[in-house]
Amino acid sequence: MNIVTKINDWQTLRKNLTGRSIGFVPTMGHLHAGHLSLCERSRAENEVTVVSIFVNPTQFNQASDFQLYPRTIEQDTSLLASHGVDYLFLPDAESMYADHYQIQVTETELSRELEGEFRPGHFNGMLTVVLKLLNLVQATRAYFGEKDYQQLLLVKKMVAALFLPVDIIPCETMRAEDGLALSSRNSRLTPEQRQKAAHFPRLLQSGQCAEDITKQLELLGFKVDYIADRWQRRLGAVWVDDVRLIDNVILSP
Numbered sequence: 181m182n183i184v185t186k187i188n189d190w191q192t193l194r195k196n197l198t199g200r201s202i203g204f205v206p207t208m209g210h211l212h213a214g215h216l217s218l219c220e221r222s223r224a225e226n227e228v229t230v231v232s233i234f235v236n237p238t239q240f241n242q243a244s245d246f247q248l249y250p251r252t253i254e255q256d257t258s259l260l261a262s263h264g265v266d267y268l269f270l271p272d273a274e275s276m277y278a279d280h281y282q283i284q285v286t287e288t289e290l291s292r293e294l295e296g297e298f299r300p301g302h303f304n305g306m307l308t309v310v311l312k313l314l315n316l317v318q319a320t321r322a323y324f325g326e327k328d329y330q331q332l333l334l335v336k337k338m339v340a341a342l343f344l345p346v347d348i349i350p351c352e353t354m355r356a357e358d359g360l361a362l363s364s365r366n367s368r369l370t371p372e373q374r375q376k377a378a379h380f381p382r383l384l385q386s387g388q389c390a391e392d393i394t395k396q397l398e399l400l401g402f403k404v405d406y407i408a409d410r411w412q413r414r415l416g417a418v419w420v421d422d423v424r425l426i427d428n429v430i431l432s433p
């Protein structure tokens with residue numbers, strides 16, 4: 181696996197990949213089986229697979245969340261190498277934001293609700309970095325997990341609005357045996373919190389109305405940001421103490 185840390189080096193390497201299909205998996209690291217399944221799908225569908233790891237400072241609306249975000253680069257590197265990834269792109273924040281974030285991507289509707297309401301600025305940061313990464317990698321296909329469903333919709337919307345020449349491929353959420361959606365933040369849960377967290381997907385899938393689910397989650401000690409039905413899905417965001425979890429399930433007709 182080729183590890184590339186400098187944007188210039190990547191741009192030189194990219195020229196030599198002209199004509200080959202490229203699958204791209206953007207990540208913030210601390211990789212789990214969900215990320216690896218995106219890499220496997222990319223490998224099956226493309227000649228070359230590129231993964232980026234960049235803990236994007238502009239999409240964290242709380243400084244503490246950015247600081248506490250787990251960084252496990254050595255472990256991630258060996259996982260990606262053993263999963264046949266061709267290129268690992270590890271840019272640094274100074275080079276990604278040489279403009280000091282003076283140029284931003286803003287979506288003015290969908291980005292204002294649900295996650296956008298509770299995490300002001302989050303989607304600006306996310307869309308801005310995804311646009312930068314898509315421009316750098318120039319992938320044929322880019323793979324996004326459905327766990328961050330609103331993110332996926334916004335990325336698709338940006339790609340359509342800006343005529344970006346890339347196919348966005350949605351990938352189903354991977355879950356632990358007890359149903360909890362795999363997420364890099366799960367590793368911040370203590371064993372007790374982890375046990376409690378499993379009630380969240382169980383209740384989301386229970387078929388009860390959003391208000392009843394909210395009440396039950398609150399009785400169990402969760403702080404609920406929202407449980408809402410949109411886009412034929414039930415989406416939710418909750419706090420287990422200081423760890424925020426998001427998830428969504430398909431609503432049965």
Ligand code: PAF
Nearest residue numbers: 206207208236306309328
């Ligand atoms: O989903 C994530 O891990 C991030 O939001 C992404 C797409 C890598 C952008 O930083």
